[in-house]
Amino acid sequence: MKNESTRTLRAPRRLAPAALAAAVALAGVAACSRSIPTLEELTPQTANNDDAGAGSWKMILLSGPTQFTVAPPSAVSSDAYQAELAAIRTAQANLTQAQKDAIDYWSGGAVLRWNQILRELVARYNLPPAPRDDGSYPAPDANNPFADPAFPFANPPYSARAYSYVTAAQFEALKVAWYYKYQYNRPSPSRVDSGIQPLMPTTDLPSYPSEDAVLSGVSTEMMRLLFPAAIEEITRRAGEERDAALQSGKASSSDIAAGLALGRAVAAVFVARAGTDGMAQAAGNAAQAQAYASAATARGEVAWKSLETPPRPPMLMNFGKVLPWMMTPTDIVRERPGPPPSTSSSQMAQEVNEVRDTVDHLSREQLAIALKWNDGAGTYTPPGHWNDIATEYVRDARMSEVRAARVFALLNMAMHDAGVGCWDSKFAYYNPRPSQMDPRIRTSIGLPNFPSYSSGHSTFSGAATVVLSYLFPAGASSFEAMRDEAGISRLYGGIHYRADILNGKDHGARIGGYTVAFARQDGAD
Amino acid sequence: MRIHARSLACLLLVLLAPCAKAAAQTIEDGILMPKKALCTGFIYTHDSWDEYWEGTLKRSNGNIGAITTQSVAWMGAYGITDRLNAIAMVPYLWTGASQGVLQGQSGVQDLSLALKYRLLETPFTGAGSLRVILAATAGTPLSDYTPDFLPLSIGLASSRFSGRSTLYFHADSGFFVNATGAYTWRGNVTLDRPAYFTDGELHMSDEVQMPDVFDYSVSTGYIKGAWQVPISFSQQLTLGGGDIRRQDMPFVSNKMNLSRVDALVKYALPWVRGLQVQVAAAHIVSGRNVGQGTTLSAGFLYTIGF
Numbered sequence: 001m002k003n004e005s006t007r008t009l010r011a012p013r014r015l016a017p018a019a020l021a022a023a024v025a026l027a028g029v030a031a032c033s034r035s036i037p038t039l040e041e042l043t044p045q046t047a048n049n050d051d052a053g054a055g056s057w058k059m060i061l062l063s064g065p066t067q068f069t070v071a072p073p074s075a076v077s078s079d080a081y082q083a084e085l086a087a088i089r090t091a092q093a094n095l096t097q098a099q100k101d102a103i104d105y106w107s108g109g110a111v112l113r114w115n116q117i118l119r120e121l122v123a124r125y126n127l128p129p130a131p132r133d134d135g136s137y138p139a140p141d142a143n144n145p146f147a148d149p150a151f152p153f154a155n156p157p158y159s160a161r162a163y164s165y166v167t168a169a170q171f172e173a174l175k176v177a178w179y180y181k182y183q184y185n186r187p188s189p190s191r192v193d194s195g196i197q198p199l200m201p202t203t204d205l206p207s208y209p210s211e212d213a214v215l216s217g218v219s220t221e222m223m224r225l226l227f228p229a230a231i232e233e234i235t236r237r238a239g240e241e242r243d244a245a246l247q248s249g250k251a252s253s254s255d256i257a258a259g260l261a262l263g264r265a266v267a268a269v270f271v272a273r274a275g276t277d278g279m280a281q282a283a284g285n286a287a288q289a290q291a292y293a294s295a296a297t298a299r300g301e302v303a304w305k306s307l308e309t310p311p312r313p314p315m316l317m318n319f320g321k322v323l324p325w326m327m328t329p330t331d332i333v334r335e336r337p338g339p340p341p342s343t344s345s346s347q348m349a350q351e352v353n354e355v356r357d358t359v360d361h362l363s364r365e366q367l368a369i370a371l372k373w374n375d376g377a378g379t380y381t382p383p384g385h386w387n388d389i390a391t392e393y394v395r396d397a398r399m400s401e402v403r404a405a406r407v408f409a410l411l412n413m414a415m416h417d418a419g420v421g422c423w424d425s426k427f428a429y430y431n432p433r434p435s436q437m438d439p440r441i442r443t444s445i446g447l448p449n450f451p452s453y454s455s456g457h458s459t460f461s462g463a464a465t466v467v468l469s470y471l472f473p474a475g476a477s478s479f480e481a482m483r484d485e486a487g488i489s490r491l492y493g494g495i496h497y498r499a500d501i502l503n504g505k506d507h508g509a510r511i512g513g514y515t516v517a518f519a520r521q522d523g524a525d
Numbered sequence: 526m527r528i529h530a531r532s533l534a535c536l537l538l539v540l541l542a543p544c545a546k547a548a549a550q551t552i553e554d555g556i557l558m559p560k561k562a563l564c565t566g567f568i569y570t571h572d573s574w575d576e577y578w579e580g581t582l583k584r585s586n587g588n589i590g591a592i593t594t595q596s597v598a599w600m601g602a603y604g605i606t607d608r609l610n611a612i613a614m615v616p617y618l619w620t621g622a623s624q625g626v627l628q629g630q631s632g633v634q635d636l637s638l639a640l641k642y643r644l645l646e647t648p649f650t651g652a653g654s655l656r657v658i659l660a661a662t663a664g665t666p667l668s669d670y671t672p673d674f675l676p677l678s679i680g681l682a683s684s685r686f687s688g689r690s691t692l693y694f695h696a697d698s699g700f701f702v703n704a705t706g707a708y709t710w711r712g713n714v715t716l717d718r719p720a721y722f723t724d725g726e727l728h729m730s731d732e733v734q735m736p737d738v739f740d741y742s743v744s745t746g747y748i749k750g751a752w753q754v755p756i757s758f759s760q761q762l763t764l765g766g767g768d769i770r771r772q773d774m775p776f777v778s779n780k781m782n783l784s785r786v787d788a789l790v791k792y793a794l795p796w797v798r799g800l801q802v803q804v805a806a807a808h809i810v811s812g813r814n815v816g817q818g819t820t821l822s823a824g825f826l827y828t829i830g831f
Contacts, residue, residue: 040729123722130772309587364669368717371673378722378773435626442628
């Protein structure tokens with residue numbers, strides 16, 4: 001075969017152009033057919049600063065670090081601790097390739113790695129239930145998570161809440177851990193015993209309780225609640241993280257045991273909050289959906305309706321009543337944007353025309369922007385996209401684990417509150433989508449199945465931009481450009497009016513301001 | 526949920542036929558153009574499906590209804606020598622959904638260029654003759670269409686290279702049998718987004734690795750005088766890739782498999798020297814991550830000697 005094609009290509013000179021094209025295509029295929037790394041490349045993280053004072057940073061849900069008891073560790077000179085060191089030496093002498101790979105993986109930063117894992121879980125579970133033959137839609141069931149439909153449907157509001165619970169619990173647990181680390185000041189094993197190599201970057205950070213074990217415990221318990229069908233994989237990764245901490249000489253078995261217990265105990269407080277935050281009622285029912293529609297009709301407005309076939313109940317219709325983090329329910333209603341243009345107004349007619357004109361003359365660049373920010377079904381959602389963006393800033397800033405956790409907690413609490421506020425507005429106004437107002441409007445991304453006003457992308461992005469700009473001032477103009485591009489992408493996609501985007505952006509910025517107000521006085525800056 | 530695009534392009538090649546007196550001329554068949562003869566023409570194709578395989582689950586979807594892909598393809602085949610032919614093809618495609626709000630797409634899809642070489646020919650006196658043919662095909666997108674809007678994208682936007690071998694036996698009576706198989710290497714595809722989830726994993730990249738493809742086809746029929754009437758069965762097997770998840774959209778690197786039957790009738794018009802017309806039909810009988818398409822096509826091809 002190979003000889004034949006060589007002969008074929010050599011044959012007549014007239015063939016040169018075709019042969020050249022074939023050769024170029026072949027080279028192109030060979031050159032670009034390479035495997036794709038699955039996650040961001042994370043170089044080993046060495047913190048610029050250990051943040052020794054993080055144990056006194058202001059708490060969010062907890063009353064303070066002493067809400068939990070972490071018993072004093074045994075002395076470094078004790079037989080028990082010396083036996084732990086011997087076990088690490090033995091482990092280091094017998095490392096398998098898989099164990100070395102795990103150490104490299106977790107060297108990228110445990111907070112960053114858990115954030116990647118969380119984004120992957122969201123993408124995996126972000127699929128709407130398929131309709132039944134009778135045209136109804138089954139609801140995902142937390143008590144039967146492996147069924148069809150799987151639990152959860154990790155849509156944007158669900159995932160905004162999930163990102164916030166995991167990252168807020170991680171942040172609070174690490175603050176408690178830091179408090180006890182500097183209370184007990186036990187060095188890491190590789191600093192105590194010269195026979196133990198530091199296989200991960202180490203600093204002067206005390207190792208009792210182990211921050212890796214805290215994160216493994218708190219993350220496992222939060223993800224067990226939010227993604228119960230993935231518990232086997234989550235547990236495996238958490239165990240791998242603890243093993244890597246021990247085998248790398250970063251933590252001893254008692255450092256790890258104390259950290260794991262602390263992480264689990266902090267998670268229990270957040271799990272209890274999640275049970276009473278209103279999420280259980282967020283899916284709503286047909287009577288409530290009818291009431292939202294009737295209220296819009298009574299105001300003289302065209303009420304939103306599902307354009308799916310068969311019609312699907314609107315996504316999490318009561319998510320606007322879920323408990324926020326940095327706001328009160330009263331704040332949520334007070335910050336609600338003013339009403340959208342009336343569906344019978346000339347301004348609305350202009351907005352509809354703008355959408356139709358945009359989609360009918362969409363440029364390739366506009367389509368690329370619509371697809372770039374689509375973040376629809378099967379993806380990590382818009383809040384996940386902003387976690388993705390934040391990851392590079394956190395990585396490059398070389399933060400301590402507790403400070404990295406603060407970034408993701410603040411970002412995700414703000415986006416959760418943005419989701420609550422946006423859903424409050426969507427169901428307060430129950431405004432129709434462009435394709436409902438003008439069926440000639442055809443979209444180049446999936447049409448979200450909930451009311452239009454205001455834009456969720458714009459609200460999430462507005463809140464994220466305010467928080468990230470506070471945390472990374474040098475990135476502010478970049479965040480603002482991304483926020484504006486994410487917003488306008490929804491007009492290009494044909495699924496939002498300009499008013500949805502502009503009001504959503506401002507709404508998100510106001511909501512993000514609540515989180516920034518907390519951050520300014522939490523003791524970290 | 527995706528047939529058109531790549532498999533349609535593939536189908537077009539299978540369906541392209543006549544050229545020269547009794548000679549067909551496609552990449553897959555055993556027939557070659559004589560030296561200095563050019564066969565060129567256009568073929569219109571209409572493909573439609575309202576059921577697709579979501580992984581292995583066959584279903585319909587009210588949010589798209591029926592997906593229709595139409596195309597007009599130009600093709601040309603030229604006899605460099607009696608043993609070596611060059612073949613080129615470029616289709617223009619447009620897609621649409623009968624239900625829901627999704628926008629159809631249109632544009633020039635991929636250029637395919639092939640070299641086809643008759644390695645050997647063994648006559649069997651009084652029976653017929655057996656040929657062995659080798660072909661190499663390169664394909665690459667000619668426009669910047671997105672492959673990230675399936676099933677409405679017009680293609681998969683992957684550059685590719687195929688190696689093919691074909692066995693062709695033509696009996697003196699006019700009956701023939703043809704067996705052909707190809708392995709296709711496909712280059713990575715670039716999306717407009719920074720991350721995607723497929724085959725159980727989140728990828729933090731805009732680049733997608735495309736699995737390779739194996740396809741084969743067996744056909745039989747009659748070629749004599751002005752008539753050609755082949756029928757064929759073919760299979761496409763994607764050697765990797767993930768399934769469409771429950772209620773998910775299709776993805777560019779999905780494991781797209783299909784089995785298809787084709788029928789074709791070609792006729793050389795007696796009153797216009799060198800002009801052949803053809804009509805063809807094809808139907809997918811089973812598949813995975815593709816639509817169950819039914820395809821109809823019609824076209825003409827004109828042969829010129831230099």
